[in-house]
Amino acid sequence: MARHRYFTVEDAISKEDCDTLIKIYEDTEWCDSHVVGYDVEGQYDTLRRSNVKWLKHNSFFTRAIWSYMLEINSKHLGYRITGYEEPQLTRYIVGDYFDWHIDTLYNDSEPPRKLSAILQLSKPEDYKGGELQLWNGDLDPEKLPIMEQGSFIVLRSEEWHRVTKVTEGIRYSIVFWATGPKLV
Ligand SMILES: [Fe+2]
Numbered sequence: 001m002a003r004h005r006y007f008t009v010e011d012a013i014s015k016e017d018c019d020t021l022i023k024i025y026e027d028t029e030w031c032d033s034h035v036v037g038y039d040v041e042g043q044y045d046t047l048r049r050s051n052v053k054w055l056k057h058n059s060f061f062t063r064a065i066w067s068y069m070l071e072i073n074s075k076h077l078g079y080r081i082t083g084y085e086e087p088q089l090t091r092y093i094v095g096d097y098f099d100w101h102i103d104t105l106y107n108d109s110e111p112p113r114k115l116s117a118i119l120q121l122s123k124p125e126d127y128k129g130g131e132l133q134l135w136n137g138d139l140d141p142e143k144l145p146i147m148e149q150g151s152f153i154v155l156r157s158e159e160w161h162r163v164t165k166v167t168e169g170i171r172y173s174i175v176f177w178a179t180g181p182k183l184v
Helices: 013-028 060-077
Strands: 006-009 052-055 090-091 099-102 113-120 125-129 132-134 152-156 161-163 168-171 172-177
Touching: 006 060, 013 060, 013 090, 060 113, 060 152, 060 172
Parallel strands: none
Antiparallel strands: 006 152, 052 090, 090 172, 099 161, 113 152, 113 172, 125 168, 132 161
């Protein structure tokens, strides 16, 4: 049986709700992205270029996606999930990207990220480039089927993935992480 490397939920959040969220935040202050755990001494400053904002744990979107993540976990993966990190709303404008990386942080102080989920807030026609891809060991990375507004994808946080450079328009998404006891 093929190994499932990702799981998708189509139409998880309505398109109207996605548009509303973008409208709420698009004209507010955004922070430059910062790659936790990677940019010690600044050597990975070029790994990522985008703007971010943090969502609250009691946001409607947060609660909805967490419940979907739990369903997928119990149905397909069976990880022990004991918490979540604050979700990150991300904006990629022309020239922005996030190069190959994994989301799991290996340190002793915090429980590791086990599952990552990406909610597609923008309409596919609102931007070009900005593709989420999964490393599969081949020269051509696997393009993930996350294009429809309001759909999302769950993958193991240890999977290598990237977002290619946006060449036109703006791509908005929200990233969620579920954490749990150490993997070993
Ligand atoms: Fe990531």
